[in-house]
Amino acid sequence: MDTAIAEIERGGRVESRHAGTAVVVDADGDVVFALGDIALPTYPRSAVKAFLALPLVESGAAERLGLDDEELALACASHNGEPAHVTVAARMLGRAGRNVACLECGTHWPTNADAAHALARSGGEPNALHNNCSGKHAGFVCLACDQEQDLAGYIHPAHPIMREVTAALADVTDAAHGEDNRGIDGCSIPTYAIPMRALAHGFARFGTGHGLGRERARAAARLRTAVANAPFMVGGSGRFDTVLMQALGSAVFSKMGAEGIMAASLPEQGLGIAVKCHDGAPRAAEVAMATLLMRFLGPEARDHTVLRDLATHDIRNWNGMTVGRVRAAPFI
Amino acid sequence: MDTAIAEIERGGRVESRHAGTAVVVDADGDVVFALGDIALPTYPRSAVKAFLALPLVESGAAERLGLDDEELALACASHNGEPAHVTVAARMLGRAGRNVACLECGTHWPTNADAAHALARSGGEPNALHNNCSGKHAGFVCLACDQEQDLAGYIHPAHPIMREVTAALADVTDAAHGEDNRGIDGCSIPTYAIPMRALAHGFARFGTGHGLGRERARAAARLRTAVANAPFMVGGSGRFDTVLMQALGSAVFSKMGAEGIMAASLPEQGLGIAVKCHDGAPRAAEVAMATLLMRFLGPEARDHTVLRDLATHDIRNWNGMTVGRVRAAPFI
Numbered sequence: 001m002d003t004a005i006a007e008i009e010r011g012g013r014v015e016s017r018h019a020g021t022a023v024v025v026d027a028d029g030d031v032v033f034a035l036g037d038i039a040l041p042t043y044p045r046s047a048v049k050a051f052l053a054l055p056l057v058e059s060g061a062a063e064r065l066g067l068d069d070e071e072l073a074l075a076c077a078s079h080n081g082e083p084a085h086v087t088v089a090a091r092m093l094g095r096a097g098r099n100v101a102c103l104e105c106g107t108h109w110p111t112n113a114d115a116a117h118a119l120a121r122s123g124g125e126p127n128a129l130h131n132n133c134s135g136k137h138a139g140f141v142c143l144a145c146d147q148e149q150d151l152a153g154y155i156h157p158a159h160p161i162m163r164e165v166t167a168a169l170a171d172v173t174d175a176a177h178g179e180d181n182r183g184i185d186g187c188s189i190p191t192y193a194i195p196m197r198a199l200a201h202g203f204a205r206f207g208t209g210h211g212l213g214r215e216r217a218r219a220a221a222r223l224r225t226a227v228a229n230a231p232f233m234v235g236g237s238g239r240f241d242t243v244l245m246q247a248l249g250s251a252v253f254s255k256m257g258a259e260g261i262m263a264a265s266l267p268e269q270g271l272g273i274a275v276k277c278h279d280g281a282p283r284a285a286e287v288a289m290a291t292l293l294m295r296f297l298g299p300e301a302r303d304h305t306v307l308r309d310l311a312t313h314d315i316r317n318w319n320g321m322t323v324g325r326v327r328a329a330p331f332i
Numbered sequence: 333m334d335t336a337i338a339e340i341e342r343g344g345r346v347e348s349r350h351a352g353t354a355v356v357v358d359a360d361g362d363v364v365f366a367l368g369d370i371a372l373p374t375y376p377r378s379a380v381k382a383f384l385a386l387p388l389v390e391s392g393a394a395e396r397l398g399l400d401d402e403e404l405a406l407a408c409a410s411h412n413g414e415p416a417h418v419t420v421a422a423r424m425l426g427r428a429g430r431n432v433a434c435l436e437c438g439t440h441w442p443t444n445a446d447a448a449h450a451l452a453r454s455g456g457e458p459n460a461l462h463n464n465c466s467g468k469h470a471g472f473v474c475l476a477c478d479q480e481q482d483l484a485g486y487i488h489p490a491h492p493i494m495r496e497v498t499a500a501l502a503d504v505t506d507a508a509h510g511e512d513n514r515g516i517d518g519c520s521i522p523t524y525a526i527p528m529r530a531l532a533h534g535f536a537r538f539g540t541g542h543g544l545g546r547e548r549a550r551a552a553a554r555l556r557t558a559v560a561n562a563p564f565m566v567g568g569s570g571r572f573d574t575v576l577m578q579a580l581g582s583a584v585f586s587k588m589g590a591e592g593i594m595a596a597s598l599p600e601q602g603l604g605i606a607v608k609c610h611d612g613a614p615r616a617a618e619v620a621m622a623t624l625l626m627r628f629l630g631p632e633a634r635d636h637t638v639l640r641d642l643a644t645h646d647i648r649n650w651n652g653m654t655v656g657r658v659r660a661a662p663f664i
Contacts, residue, residue: 002334002351008591008612010375010515010516010523011375011513011514011515011516011523011525012515013373013513013515013525015374015375015515015525015591015612016591016592016609016610016611016612017610017611018611019334019351019611041345042347043342043343043347104651105650105651106649106650106651106652107650108650109445109449113441113448116445116448116449116452117441117448117449117452118452119452120448120449120450120452120453121452121453121455123453131650181343181345182343183342183343183344183345183347183655183656184342184343184649184653184655185649185655186649186650186655187649187650188649188650188651188653191342191343193343193345193347259340259347259348260348277348277611278348278349279348279349279350279351279609279611279613279616280340280347280348280613281611281612281613284611317438317516317517317518317519317520318437318438318439318440318463318518318519318520319436319437319438319520320438321516321520323515323516323517323518324515
């Protein structure tokens with residue numbers, strides 16, 4: 001249960017190490033690879049944003065409102081708050097005849113440091129559009145407006161929109177989503193602790209459509225296409241998911257979540273992967289995910305430069321000297 | 333070896349957990365409390381900055397140059413890069429007849445977000461004074477100038493200044509400091525992996541003077557007084573070491589290091605404490621250290637509000653809702 005998934009090396013020795021759980025599942029739910037307690041309920045946090053966006057697409061709302069690839073990708077995003085993300089989030093709200101005032105995600109500075117400094121330099125202050133979840137929330141707003149629902153309180157579990165997207169989560173992952181396993185996420189919507197195996201299974205289904213029903217499967221394919229066409233939207237400069245999908249296109253759909261969660265769909269292989277770094281560190285979940293992708297994406301992937309760099313990368317200090325390395329532990 | 337020292341709770345369940353090593357040692361080096369492999373060589377990183385500042389004081393250089401409490405505290409600091417830190421770092425260099433150009437620590441934006449945004453808003457760019465290690469480096473510069481040493485390359489292990497401060501580290505911790513256990517730190521000076529027990533022993537000696545020799549013991553007392561009088565300098569707004577020492581004064585000297593290191597001297601109890609979070613997370617090392625301080629500082633400390641808040645604190649989301657908690661695992 002406490003197997004190392006990643007190590008930080010400095011001066012030729014391990015300075016820090018990260019334990020984790022990892023699981024690879026096919027679309028039937030059969031386990032192909034497992035490390036740790038894959039039944040342990042774990043909050044997927046933002047890893048399931050694409051599942052939350054399914055009702056927006058399958059209801060026809062996205063098409064009626066004319067949402068494009070960038071906007072659909074942003075609905076699945078934990079973005080950096082860079083100018084392009086803010087612009088697209090505002091555009092989504094505009095499609096629904098709304099603006100930033102209706103967002104209930106809260107405000108924080110752009111997570112990308114360059115974007116934060118540029119905003120400050122321009123004399124600006126962040127608003128809810130800069131929140132890394134603004135695209136997901138704009139998606140909820142679009143869905144609610146298309147259905148002529150009252151928007152207020154859309155973040156609460158009992159609101160019709162939250163009920164609808166939570167039902168989609170339960171359907172895709174085949175896991176219970178109720179009061180007993182509910183927490184509150186950084187952007188105030190509920191997050192539900194589900195087995196890691198169920199999370200991976202959901203990603204196998206999301207990547208293949210297998211077991212989802214025709215409309216839901218089509219919506220999943222539409223969202224994967226949107227993200228493959230606009231991978232910058234799902235994260236931003238330097239972000240794992242963006243860098244990965246810019247390099248590999250539709251061969252993989254990957255999405256991080258807070259507290260060391262990573263999940264991915266491998267449509268061609270019919271697999272889903274879920275990784276949790278037990279201590280919540282993204283650096284560890286990322287190298288573990290890249291290492292699993294090198295193994296399960298097929299022979300070309302193993303030698304792909306971008307994937308190799310995501311699986312093992314140097315640590316440089318403030319003078320640009322290489323002083324260490326982040327790498328997956330030999331867990332496979 | 334992989335005992336949990338801290339847990340992150342959300343929605344009533346543990347979302348993430350951190351393993352670690354912790355040790356409490358008296359000034360004779362006898363172990364009072366141990367968790368995990370206390371013999372494991374570990375990089376103390378910035379936790380030993382006060383030891384690195386000993387030659388500056390005991391050589392008489394600090395007195396000859398007229399360094400005050402703020403400046404001596406900054407020599408022991410990993411600071412936020414707030415305006416006061418930058419001002420004091422520049423003042424130290426001025427005492428040596430130097431300026432920012434001689435610093436070899438490299439440049440980064442202030443680690444304090446408000447300070448970074450304010451700097452950007454003013455149209456400024458960071459320089460080496462904003463580096464969290466600039467006070468330590470300014471201390472090296474003061475020592476070198478007082479000795480009329482050639483400054484260039486003072487960060488390298490073979491430079492006389494680095495030899496002198498490394499000898500102080502070896503003396504205070506009674507641990508070997510050589511090529512075999514050397515890594516390079518973020519600011520480019522060497523860092524040496526030493527047993528956690530030796531790190532704690534060094535802090536017990538630093539807090540008591542026991543086993544240090546008269547001049548070194550006086551220098552240690554001078555540095556502790558400086559930090560107790562100017563705790564803002566050692567970290568800054570919201571930082572564990574600053575908040576702790578603003579509340580407890582000279583009853584404790586505490587210092588963090590990168591990758592989840594915390595160390596502390598308890599002068600009145602004659603103890604030293606060292607904590608390493610195995611995965612490198614400060615949030616875990618901090619709650620573990622606060623919990624150990626509550627136990628070992630004596631009965632008043634256990635009920636001290638500030639200490640209790642450092643040992644267990646809420647996680648709030650972007651709407652200010654309490655969504656979780658960071659707390660020490662029941663490791664004591």
